[in-house]
Amino acid sequence: MSVSDHVDFERFIEGVHKRNPGQPEFVQAVSEVAEDVFDYIRDKVEYHEYQILRRIAEPDRVVSFRVCWEDDNRNIRVQRGWRVQNNNAIGPYKGGLRFHPSVTESVLKFLAFEQTFKNSLTGLPMGGAKGGSNFNPQGKSDHEVMRFCQSFMTELYRHVGADIDVPAGDIGVGPREIGYMFGQYKRITNQFTGVLTGKALEFGGSLIRLEATGYGTVYFLQNMLARADDSVEGKTCVVSGSGNVALHAVEKLLDLGATTVTLSDSGGFVHDPDGIDAEKLAWVKQLKAERRGRIAEYVERFPRAEFHADRGPWAVPCDVALPCATQNEIDGDDARRLVANGCIAVAEGANMPTDLDGVHVFKDAKILFAPGKAANAGGVAVSGLEMSQNSARVSWNEAELQQHLVEIMHGIHERCVEHGAVPGEPGRIDYVRGANIAGFVKVADAMLAFGVV
Numbered sequence: 001m002s003v004s005d006h007v008d009f010e011r012f013i014e015g016v017h018k019r020n021p022g023q024p025e026f027v028q029a030v031s032e033v034a035e036d037v038f039d040y041i042r043d044k045v046e047y048h049e050y051q052i053l054r055r056i057a058e059p060d061r062v063v064s065f066r067v068c069w070e071d072d073n074r075n076i077r078v079q080r081g082w083r084v085q086n087n088n089a090i091g092p093y094k095g096g097l098r099f100h101p102s103v104t105e106s107v108l109k110f111l112a113f114e115q116t117f118k119n120s121l122t123g124l125p126m127g128g129a130k131g132g133s134n135f136n137p138q139g140k141s142d143h144e145v146m147r148f149c150q151s152f153m154t155e156l157y158r159h160v161g162a163d164i165d166v167p168a169g170d171i172g173v174g175p176r177e178i179g180y181m182f183g184q185y186k187r188i189t190n191q192f193t194g195v196l197t198g199k200a201l202e203f204g205g206s207l208i209r210l211e212a213t214g215y216g217t218v219y220f221l222q223n224m225l226a227r228a229d230d231s232v233e234g235k236t237c238v239v240s241g242s243g244n245v246a247l248h249a250v251e252k253l254l255d256l257g258a259t260t261v262t263l264s265d266s267g268g269f270v271h272d273p274d275g276i277d278a279e280k281l282a283w284v285k286q287l288k289a290e291r292r293g294r295i296a297e298y299v300e301r302f303p304r305a306e307f308h309a310d311r312g313p314w315a316v317p318c319d320v321a322l323p324c325a326t327q328n329e330i331d332g333d334d335a336r337r338l339v340a341n342g343c344i345a346v347a348e349g350a351n352m353p354t355d356l357d358g359v360h361v362f363k364d365a366k367i368l369f370a371p372g373k374a375a376n377a378g379g380v381a382v383s384g385l386e387m388s389q390n391s392a393r394v395s396w397n398e399a400e401l402q403q404h405l406v407e408i409m410h411g412i413h414e415r416c417v418e419h420g421a422v423p424g425e426p427g428r429i430d431y432v433r434g435a436n437i438a439g440f441v442k443v444a445d446a447m448l449a450f451g452v453v
Contacts, residue, residue, distance in 0.1 A: 009038045016057055023106030025327060028356060029113045030057045036436040040419075050452065052444045056116065059086045059109060065155040067133060069148045072141055081152050083131035083159050083167075086112035089446040091125030092163055094380060094387075096170030096198075098132035099177065107327070108132060114351055115380070117439030118373040121412045124384035129165055131156070137172050138292070149180035157185050162193040162390070168383045169198035171243070171326070175205075194390025197383040206386035207398045208405065209379070214248025214349060216378015216409050217322060217370075221347040222256065223413035224368045224431070230344075233257035238318040238343075240264045241325035242295050245349045245376065247285055249322050250276055262313035264325060265295040269313040272298070272305035317341040324349030332357030339365045348372035359432060366428065374412050374435040381408045 016030050034053060041047040067079045082105055085093045095115040098108070108130045116128025133152060137145050160167060169178055178198045185195055199205035208215070222232050235258045239246050242263045250260045259275040263284060272280070280302060287293040299307045314321065314334035321343050323329055327350065330338075335358035338346070345368035348354065352372055354362070362369040385404055389395055396404075412435075419441070420434020 009034060012038070012053070015054075019058070020106070020109070023104075023109060025104075025106045025110040025352075026113065028328075029110040029352060032352075032356060032359065032432070033113075033117065033436045033440065036433040037440050040437050040440070046448055047444060050448060052447055053440075055447065056087055056440075056443060057113070059084050059112060060088065061085050062105065062109065063159050064105065067135070067148065067152050067155070069144070069151045071144050077148075079133050079135045079148070081131070081133040081155060082108050083156060083165070084108045084112040084129060085159070085165060086128040086130075087116045087443060088127035088165075089443050089450065090120060091127050092161075093129035093165035094119055094126035094168070094383065095129040095131070096168045096380075097173045097177075097181075098130070098170040099135045099137050099172035100132070101134055101136045102326075103132045103134045110327070111351055114373050116443060117436065118377045119380055119384075120439040120442045121374055121415060121435060122377050122381045122384060122408055123411055123415075124381065124408075126166075126380065126384050126387075129167070130170075131167055132170065132173070135172075137177065142176070145177060146180045149177050150184040153181040153184040154188065156181075157188050160185075160195055162195050162387075166194065166383075166387055167196055168380070174198075174244075175200050179203075194387050197386040199386070201395075204386070204390050206382055206389055206401065207396070208401045209382050209386060210244055211248045211251070212382035212405055213245045213376050213379030214250075214324070215252045216381065216405060217245070217249050217324070217347050217349040217375045218252040218256065219378065219406055219409040220370050220375040220413055221320065221322070221345060223410055224345060224347070224370060227413075227417070227429070228368065231256075232320075235259070235319040236261060236317070237320045237322060238262045238313050238316050238338075239322045239324055239349075240269065240313055240329060240353075241323075241350065242284060242288055243324070245379075246322075246324035247281065247288070249324055249349050250281055253322075254278060254281065258320070261318070262316055263295055263298070264313055267294050267296055268307055268309040268311055270295055270298045270305050270307050271313065271316055272302060274304055314338055315341070318343055320344070321346045322349050323353035325353065326350055327352045328355045330354040330358045332361055334358060335361035339367065344368060346370065347375040349376050351376065363430060363432060369431055370416075371432045371435050373439060374416055374431060377412055378405055378409055381405060 111130035119126040347370040415438040416434030419437040420429040422428045
């Protein structure tokens, strides 16, 4: 980036700060994309004339609403709900709903912004959105979750639709919550349409949706390593999280001959030097899905492992790291530890799990680094396939969907390679730059075609 470009970039980011006070996650997401896009659009007059980046960094709309519900003790509870519709230049808004105490407008705006580029990278016709609430389903009864979801959808239904905005699940929103919300949407509108994805198979859901994000992250990793004449087989992997994405990433790593030695949750991480095999993985799935237990219990069942409270797993030596928990879980110091301990590749299974300092560490070290908007796009890709199945009133079999997922992740990798070449370093790919530019170009060109709207 030239001196003049840097001045323009700083001025642009200063404007984003001013327009979005108290929203650090959103500003971080915009900054990370703009770093690469500014250099790319330097000599592209139309993008400047039509203020494309400025417009993408301003959501089409942010809907905020009150959600009132009654708990089992007949106390009236009040939460806040949001839907951030960032950009629909290439298709209906698409993005998950997150129910978690950490949900804020800033978090949802960053996720919707990232989703715009992630969806673009899939090659499917989907715009970017995100939504949710600061409601915490943990510890709530099924009836409390049902009442909350029904109240949430009583407002949200006005803003969504199969050809308008199609939400999906995310943290705290699984098949149970999707079912309650879909039932309320159907009740209010008297329509059975593909307004939500992540549904149960009985009423329009898709096979492999649960596996898709974790599997897709590993497929992207596999593509990166293959391009570098390497493979997943035999690699020692450090994985964070113990939810849907992390567990299915471990499952696919195991299938491909890699060894995973860590899992984590908000209480800390477990390190199993013997590796998490199929038996141990099945036990963790049961722990999380049926008993909603904590990962610390792992060492009671498998005593050769160690639990480390209130820490992430990034000091554990590894070949490959897959952050699959939440945003900003890897900072600059964590990134430096990973590099120093011999990590050669990082694939982000979560959304923006590495902060800007950490991103710069990985890029400067020239390791293989796949940003979340590319590596974890498998989930929304299969959501897009669920939308297609709903529209056609068909259900594809698992083999077809697995093949679609493999091809989509390969396509995303190739788009990143196309736009990520590093000048003066033949053969090296900056996957962050490649993902940002490839995702931007498709959306930007569609916006140019529409004029100023």
